Structure formats: structure tokens, C-alpha cells
Amino acid sequence: MLIDLTGKTAIVTGAGRGIGRVIARTLAAEGVTVALLDIRNDLLDEARAEWAKAGHKGLFVKADVRDKASVTAAVAEIHKGLGRIDILVNNAGVAAGARIEALDEAVWDDNFDTNTKGTFLVAQAVAPIMKAQKSGRIINAASFAIIIPSIGSAAYAASKAAVVSFTRVLAGELGPFNVTVNCYSPGMIPTEMNGYAAMPEARQNRLLDTLTLRRWGEPGDVAKLICFLASDLSAYITGAMIDVSGGKFATQIPAVAYE
Ligand SMILES: NC(=O)c1ccc[n+]([C@@H]2O[C@H](COP(=O)([O-])OP(=O)(O)OC[C@H]3O[C@@H](n4cnc5c(N)ncnc54)[C@H](O)[C@@H]3O)[C@@H](O)[C@H]2O)c1
Numbered sequence: 001m002l003i004d005l006t007g008k009t010a011i012v013t014g015a016g017r018g019i020g021r022v023i024a025r026t027l028a029a030e031g032v033t034v035a036l037l038d039i040r041n042d043l044l045d046e047a048r049a050e051w052a053k054a055g056h057k058g059l060f061v062k063a064d065v066r067d068k069a070s071v072t073a074a075v076a077e078i079h080k081g082l083g084r085i086d087i088l089v090n091n092a093g094v095a096a097g098a099r100i101e102a103l104d105e106a107v108w109d110d111n112f113d114t115n116t117k118g119t120f121l122v123a124q125a126v127a128p129i130m131k132a133q134k135s136g137r138i139i140n141a142a143s144f145a146i147i148i149p150s151i152g153s154a155a156y157a158a159s160k161a162a163v164v165s166f167t168r169v170l171a172g173e174l175g176p177f178n179v180t181v182n183c184y185s186p187g188m189i190p191t192e193m194n195g196y197a198a199m200p201e202a203r204q205n206r207l208l209d210t211l212t213l214r215r216w217g218e219p220g221d222v223a224k225l226i227c228f229l230a231s232d233l234s235a236y237i238t239g240a241m242i243d244v245s246g247g248k249f250a251t252q253i254p255a256v257a258y259e
Helices: 020-027 041-054 066-082 104-134 155-175 199-206 219-230 254-256
Strands: 009-013 033-038 060-061 087-090 134-141 177-188 239-246
Touching: 009 020, 009 199, 020 033, 020 219, 033 041, 033 066, 041 060, 041 066, 041 134, 060 066, 060 134, 066 104, 087 104, 087 219, 104 134, 104 155, 104 177, 134 155, 134 219, 155 177, 177 219, 219 239
Parallel strands: 009 033, 009 087, 033 060, 087 134, 134 177, 177 239
Antiparallel strands: none
């Protein structure tokens, strides 16, 4: 049994760097024409150069997922350029935070505007296209923070918890149109968002001790899940949240198994 995504089209938001870039790259390597959407032109320029070198087809679109006009224009441009939209990966996200007394209202708003409203706005723009096609896959980035949140992550965890409920409602609304909607929760994947790899060793070990598979996640671990969720093999999975965290806290103290 093979995953076959050849000839499909996708939008990946926040595809300029980090996990999003690897998701876009992995889909492209599987024969998908990917529209990479990001708020930063410099990252899109880097991606464009990478795509040209690899010989991948793609579109590079600057847009701010927090802004409805920007999202509407971007999705219209992508639809015109690609002809159809088979897959939407709502990956763009931010994660700033602080403990409650120090948590700025602006930081709270940015978490909700990017992670929650951004997911809503892009899905809202793409939904009519997928409904008309009578097929589609919407895949939203949640986070392990929706399972067990961290101290200082109130805005981020709450904004991502909302993504899970949003995913389920959208799955219900789009089910009759053969559009599946799922979300996934990465655990700890070193990127510029979190700086795990730059932490002192003792701190890294404390975090790694929470994992059943005692290693940092890799963006490719998420990208492989996305390929499955985007494919025909996942046709009967919708409204689901999939934990891709290496079994974080699958048991109370996973490190015991390593002693
Ligand atoms: N890295 C992890 O361990 C981890 C864990 C759980 C969940 N996640 C989620 O995975 C996703 C990707 O995380 P990452 O670690 O690759 O982050 P990252 O910060 O490396 O990348 C995020 C990308 O989103 C883009 N972006 C930010 N705001 C945007 C906006 N308003 N409009 C368009 N693009 C915007 C950024 O420019 C960047 O390219 C996020 O949703 C994050 O919450 C990551």
C-alpha cells in the first residue's frame, strides 16, 4: 500500500521556515504542487530558490493569516494559479507567552489572531472551493499544549485548544461534501519558535525525560503524518486530533523505562 499524492495541489501556511517548510518540501517531493504562504518575503524568497534548485512546481504567496482581506486575496490567487485546492495545511502559528501577571494583552491577541482566527480565515476561504470540488483535506496544527499545557503558555494553549473544537465543527459541516478536517499535535520539535536545541543540557534532559521515544521530534515526523492525512488512505478519518509527540507523558514517568 503506497501513499499517492501525485498531481494534487496544496496550500501550506507558515511554509517559510520550520515545520511548515518541511511539510511543503515533503508534499512537493511526493508530486504535489504546493502554494507556500507566509507573512515573510525573505523566507519565501529562500523557499523559491530551494524549489527552483529541486525542480519542484510551486507558488509563493505573501499573506498574513490574521487578516481577512489578505487571506481572501491569497486564496483567490492560489486557486487561479493551481486550478483546484486539494489540501490545506493550516500550519502558521506563534507561541509567545508569559505567566499570567506578565502576559500582555497584545501577546494574548496575537496567539488567538494567528493560531485560531488565522486557521478559521484560511479554512473559510478554502471551504467553498473544496465543497464545489466535492473533495478536500483540511489539516490544522494544534499542539501537545492542548493535551497538557505548560506553565506560561496560557495564550498559546488556549488558542490551540480552540483549534481542536474548530476542527471538529468544520469536520461536521464539510462531511457531506467529502471534505475531511483533522488536526495534529506535535510535541517538542526544535525550531526557531522554541529554541529547544539551544537550551542547557540539564533542561533538555528534563524535557526529553517526558518522552516515550526519548528524542526530539523532527519536522519530517509531522510531514509524514500530513502526507497520510492528505492521502486517500485517510478517507474515513475526520474530526480527529492526532498526537505526534513521541508519546509525551504516555505514562506518568516515561524515563523509568530507560533506567
Ligand atoms: N515546534 C514545535 O515543537 C511545535 C509543537 C507544537 C505545535 N507546533 C505548531 O506547529 C506550527 C509550526 O511551528 P514551527 O515550530 O515550525 O514555528 P516557526 O516559528 O519556525 O514557523 C512558523 C511560520 O509561520 C509563519 N507565520 C507566523 N505568523 C504568520 C502570519 N500571521 N501569517 C502567515 N504566516 C505566519 C512564520 O513566518 C514562520 O514561517 C505552529 O502552528 C506551532 O504552533 C510546533
